[in-house]
Amino acid sequence: MNIETIAPSKALIDLERIKKKRVNLAIFGHGNVGAKLIDQIIEAKTGIYSRRNLDLNIFAIANSKTVLLNADGIEADWQDTKRHKGTDYAPEEVIGFAKQHNLENLVLIDNTANSTFVKHYTSFVENGFSLVSSNKIGNTLGLNFYNELRQILKTNNKEYLYETNVGAGLPLVDTIKLLHRSGENITRIKGVFSGSLSYIFNAYSENNEQFSTVLREAICKGFTEPDAREDLCGNDVGRKLLILARELDLYVEFEDIAIENLIPKSLRKVSKDRFLESLADFDVPFHIKRINQKPDHVLRYIGDLRGDLSKHDGAILEVALVSVPKNSMLGQLKGSDSLFEIYTESYGKNPIVIQGAGAGAAVTARGVFGDILRLSDKLN
Known part of the structure; x- marks a missing residue:
C-alpha cells in the first residue's frame, strides 16, 4: 500500500522536473550593471520558476581576474563566496566546465566593456553558447569581425541579443x-x-x-x-x-x-x-x-x-x-x-x-534580463 502511494508521487515529481526548462547562464562582468543583473535574476528566480516553467541557473560568475563556478547554481551570497572561492581562469575553462557537467541551453552574458573578451565570442558560440551582451564593442569592431560572428551564429543555430547596446532598457x-x-x-x-x-x-x-x-x-x-x-x-x-x-x-x-x-x-x-x-x-x-x-x-x-x-x-x-x-x-x-x-x-x-x-545600471541590467528571458523562450 505504501509503495503504491509513494511511486505515483515520485513519478509526478519527476514529470514536473522534466517540464521545467533549465537555462544555464555564465555571466562575465559584475560591476555596476553585472552585479545588479545577478541580484535581479536571483531575486526573481522563484517567481520565474513557478510562472514560466523556467529555471535560470547561474553556473559561472567572472570578472577579468577570477571566476566562481557551480553547476548547481550560484546563490545570493555570491559576492562573499567569489571573494573567498573565486579562482584564476581562462575563458576556455568555463566552456570546459559546462561540457564536463553536461550543461545545456547555455547563454554567455557579457557585461564587460572589454574588447579582448569579445574576441572569445566565436569560441563560445562554436561550443554551444548563445550570447546576450550589454557590451557594445562586439557590434562596433570592423565589419569583417561583425559579419564573421553572424555567420558563425547562423552555422551553429545560436542567438545574439544586445538590446541594451543602444538606449539601455528601451525597445529600440x-x-x-x-x-x-x-x-x-x-x-x-x-x-x-x-x-x-x-x-x-x-x-x-x-x-x-x-x-x-x-x-x-x-x-x-x-x-x-x-x-x-x-x-x-x-x-x-x-x-x-x-x-x-x-x-x-x-x-x-x-x-x-x-x-x-x-x-x-x-x-x-x-x-x-x-x-x-x-x-x-x-x-x-x-x-x-x-x-x-x-x-x-x-x-x-x-x-x-x-x-x-x-x-x-x-x-x-x-x-x-x-x-x-x-x-x-x-x-x-x-x-x-x-x-x-x-x-x-x-x-x-x-x-x-x-x-x-x-x-543607469538598474535600467540596463533590467534590459539585459529581458534579453535573457526572450532568448530562453527560443531554447528547447
Whole structure:
C-alpha cells in the first residue's frame, strides 16, 4: 500500500522536473550593471520558476581576474563566496566546465566593456553558447569581425541579443530590426543617444549657469563615466549610431562617422585631475554657442543617421551639438532621458518616437534580463 502511494508521487515529481526548462547562464562582468543583473535574476528566480516553467541557473560568475563556478547554481551570497572561492581562469575553462557537467541551453552574458573578451565570442558560440551582451564593442569592431560572428551564429543555430547596446532598457534595437526585416524603408534615425549628455544639455538649457557648473554637478551625481571625457568626446554616441546603421545592413565603419568632440583640445590628453581642475575652460565656448542660438532654441547633442539608406554605402553618420526649437520633441527632453526619432517611408514626416530612461545600471541590467528571458523562450 505504501509503495503504491509513494511511486505515483515520485513519478509526478519527476514529470514536473522534466517540464521545467533549465537555462544555464555564465555571466562575465559584475560591476555596476553585472552585479545588479545577478541580484535581479536571483531575486526573481522563484517567481520565474513557478510562472514560466523556467529555471535560470547561474553556473559561472567572472570578472577579468577570477571566476566562481557551480553547476548547481550560484546563490545570493555570491559576492562573499567569489571573494573567498573565486579562482584564476581562462575563458576556455568555463566552456570546459559546462561540457564536463553536461550543461545545456547555455547563454554567455557579457557585461564587460572589454574588447579582448569579445574576441572569445566565436569560441563560445562554436561550443554551444548563445550570447546576450550589454557590451557594445562586439557590434562596433570592423565589419569583417561583425559579419564573421553572424555567420558563425547562423552555422551553429545560436542567438545574439544586445538590446541594451543602444538606449539601455528601451525597445529600440528590436524595433529597428522588425521594421527593417518587414521591408519598411527606414529613411532616417536621429536623437539623443546619451543619458549623460542629455542631462548636461537639458540642465544647461534650463538654468542660467556656467557649463562647468552643470558638468561638475553631473560628475558629482554619477551621471557621467568616471572620466567624463569618455562621454564628452562623442565616441560612445558614435558607437551607438554605428550599431543602428549596421542593423540596416549598411557597410559602415566607426571611422566613417563625423563626430564633434566637445572637449577643448587643451584638455583632451591631460590627466584626469588636471581635467577636473580646468572645467572652466568649457565656459566661454559654450556660452557663445548658447547666446548665438535663434530665440526659443536649446542645445542638444544629437546622433543622426541619414542619406540614401536603401544603399549599402549611402549613409551619412553624424554626431554633433545642434540647436533645436524648444517646442520640438528633442527640445522638450527632460532629465537624463534618451529620445530616438525613426523616420520611415510609410510614416512620412511623422516619426516613430521612442523615449525614456536611456542610462543607469538598474535600467540596463533590467534590459539585459529581458534579453535573457526572450532568448530562453527560443531554447528547447
